[in-house]
Amino acid sequence: MIRTTRSWRAAAAAAAAGLTLAACGTSEDSGNGGNGGSDAGGDGGECTEQNLAFLGATTGDAGALGLNMVYGIETALEEYNQDADCKVNLKQFDSQGNPEKAPALATQIVNDQTIIGLIGPGFSGESLATGKTFFEAGLPSISPSATNVTITEQGWTTWHRVIGNDNAQGEADAKYLLETVGAKKVYVVDDAQDYSVGLANVVKKGLGDAMIGSDQIQVGQTDMSAVVQKVTSSGADAVFYGGYYTEAGLLAKQLGQSGFKGTFMSGDGAQDPAFVEVAGKAADGAMLSAPAGPAPSDFAQKVKDVTGNDAGLYTTQSYDAANIFLAAIDDGASSPEEINEFIGGYTEDGVSGPITFDDKGDIEQTTIYVYKVANGELDVENPEPIE
Amino acid sequence: MDFDFLINNFVGLTVTGLALGAIYALVALGYTMVYGVLQLINFAHSEVFMYGTFAVAWVFVFFHGKQADTQGLGSALPLLAVSLVAAMLLSAAIALLLERVAYRPVLKRNAPRLMALISAIGASFVLAEVMGLRNRFAGWFGLDDDLDNYVAKARDVYSNPVTIQPEGLFSIGDYAVKDVDVLVLGAALLMMVALDQFVRRTRFGRGIRAVAQDPESAALMGVNSTRVVQVTFLIGGLMAGAAATLYMIKIGATRQNAGFILGVKAFTAAVLGGIGNLRGALLGGLLLGVMENYGSALFGSEWKDVVAFVLLILILLVRPSGLLGESLGKARA
Incomplete structure (x- = not known):
């Protein structure tokens, strides 16, 4: 009996190994x-x-x-x-x-x-x-x-x-907000993700004294009432958001609903037509930067x-x-x-x-573009390069 | 810690927190009713809510089209009424389906309660994925082009094309209270009171309380417990549909996993107030909504869940059965 059990086990092990191999083969095929x-x-x-x-x-x-x-x-x-x-x-x-x-x-x-x-x-x-x-x-x-x-x-x-x-993008974004938009008081918000915090921190540094406050929301958060209240009570004339399009859209929308009239700017994580779909009319005038031209x-x-x-x-x-x-x-x-x-x-x-390429593998020369939302549409054809 | 901001904006933070809390409370009712009657946590209830939010957005896309628009509460009211009915119907239908497919067969065989819990979690995944793959289901019938406005980019965020623009209604101090917040809070309170009276005063409400107290004795007294369970799910679904409409008025966008976080919050609200207790769900929801806002104001928005859950733990340490820890069955008529 013991023998039988063992041989059964061996057979089972062999079958399992065969299955694993077969699984490997399949995934490699799909990879091709x-x-x-x-x-x-x-x-x-x-x-x-x-x-x-x-x-x-x-x-x-x-x-x-x-x-x-x-x-x-x-x-x-x-x-x-x-x-x-x-x-x-x-x-x-x-x-x-x-x-x-x-x-x-x-x-x-x-x-x-x-x-x-x-x-x-x-x-x-x-x-x-x-x-x-x-x-x-x-x-x-x-x-x-x-x-x-x-x-x-x-x-x-x-x-x-x-x-x-993100360094190149954040520096360009801060410069654009200060020089082209002419913002004096900027409120910076991010969603605590690696990309978002990195970008937001570079923007904060670039803004210097023009940054009047910052807050951090969570991915998946839908109600922004506390952040919106912080922005409006701070008297900011621009908001920079580091993060992705869903939360960016909701934030822009709820800022608009509260009567905020300043500039809304975000990075390439929000540069997607879905941002406009979420934010609705509040998206008009929003500026979304990306390190890629059309x-x-x-x-x-x-x-x-x-x-x-x-x-x-x-x-x-x-x-x-x-x-x-x-x-x-x-x-x-x-x-x-x-x-x-x-x-x-x-x-x-x-x-x-x-x-x-520089010696770290980064591209030496890069242009950051600002894509603008007008009349309910993200204009992906004619972005403005930040000089 | 930013006490100045909290004190200067106390009214605004309280009002918006109460409005969100009212939505938590309406969803929490679904958890609390089912728990009261079956001693089961219906983890798929968050999906019941999520389907309601889609019903609202679909109604607006159907009658209004996809183009973005901004309307005041007054001019959007007719469509909001239609979408309220649609959301309540769809959510109720999903809740009844859940009861029929995921609960009744399991409970009928006298399976351990844990089994029903697992089947609810499974049902929750299925419902969320069905919504997330709706473009493929439409594709099977060759309808994906016709239904493009409703099913395209199924896993992505889906929004109501009409943004409801809140208007100031009256002022407390220098904060203008918005009509949307008043509507959300008022509607939720109204529904709560109606449900509370239904359970306390009507014959069917007595049936619900009887089953909650002792299902076997209730059956011996001639209460049809299957019907009671069904109605419990139905009520939970109707309330979730109403919550979905209010949520879409306030937030305006949803996605196939939108139920998850809100479900967790609503469940927390139910536990906070005492699970199985209708008035507890209301108190827990409102308290949670307000505390989240205060926490965001004091420590920064990234701490709002921490504040809410620390509060929950502290309250459960002092009152393990929740604030009003009294079960549905013991509610006095």
Whole structure:
């Protein structure tokens, strides 16, 4: 009997192991998406399979942003592959923007020898959670969208981004409020998230004495009556909010309902049409900054032709990021070290603006744009650059 | 600690806190009634409320369209009346569905109370996800284009296109009390009184109290306890629908997980006042709303939940059964 039990156990263990392996296989397949390397190296004969990886949210609450990035990468690859001897393909890894899901995917990526570079991670939280893994594996990465300041302060020399960080945005926002808007008393509110606190703190510093008060709300908070009362009783003529569009919209709306007539400004976390939908008429006159300009019109058409989808926020940045890797391949770089070195010395004008990296991996020159809301619509076509 | 701000804005903080607290109280009724009758916490009640908020927004989108607008309380009143009816009906329907699907089959088999609790939590997830995936369900029937205004971006925030602009009604000191806050507070109080009288004075109310006190004896005396439970859920749903309308007047935006935080607050209010006690729910809700505002004023808004829950713990230390800790069954007629 004991024997039987044991063999049963062994069989069960084997079955469980089989299931686990099968599960691994499945997730890897889904990671490949529809762009598996089936046609890679098919022509030419001496080609080795080369892939770029994308790590970010393509489903979940922020899935739309990740898809914007994927469309940019697919457009760049399509252009490149049309007349390339060795084709490069994309492997997608969907983190849902979750810092807890990203590390396992990062391990998959660094263990995949066909992946020569990473575009991403999409958000700051997952960047901080995975940066060490990629750095230790020596895999070069370029993020189109992660803006938290501390990421490039970790000493991860393989980590780059083609977007201005929150320092650049916060300083520009403070300057815009003081010089262009002419605000004398600014009340600063944030939602206690990493991104929001970072941005709000830089704005507070930039405002100096013009900041007359600050408060912190919570993500998911819907009733802002206490904050609204603090703002109105402080006599502020402008409010800066660090956070995302839902709370930003509710705050702008409830400020409007209380009779607040000053300027409402927020950062790229609130730069979304949903902000206007939540805030309603109170959104008119609101200013939302972002370290990304609008896509040039011929580029938008190109993305539409290749992917069948509209370009959105971060599509230009991810297109540029993909093109940097492709330029590295054309330049003859093959090992991760060579590619990383190529990125460090890269100087070109991309569709998102001029691209050069400093020694931390931050983009050297960046323009922050202010998007304005007028007549119930967020004008995404004509933002004002902050000089 | 900003005492100056609290003292200078005491009236305003109190009024807006009371208005929010009234909404907590109406939702808390659902928790407290079900607990009173079944000794069960209906964790899916927050979803009953959430469906009500969507009903309000849908009514406005249907009759008004998607374009943003700002209206005073007076001109929005007809649509608000329609949406109140819609929200109460939808919330009541969801509550009855819950009772039929998640509670009755479990209780009928004399399963432990814990099972009903788990099935309620499961039902809560299902209801929230159904709302969050409504665009896909519409897609199954090829209706997602027709219903785009109602289902698009299902997981994202969904708002009432008409912003209700509050107007000052009268002044206390130098604070102009807004008509919206008065309406919310007044409507909630009115409904509370009506429900309280219903439970205390009517024949059916006596049935509810009898089942709450001793279900078996009540059954022997000819009370149809299944019907009583059903009506309890129905009342909870109606009140949640009313709360949803008042919430949408004040806040104006919702999403598929909007019930969660409000549900936690309402449940807290119910416990604070003494769970199973209708008047306790009112007291607990109002107290919680006001304390949150005072806490935000004194320590900063990030501390408002801390203040509210420290208060809860302190009160439960002194009075473990809540402020008015008297159960539904013991309420005197």
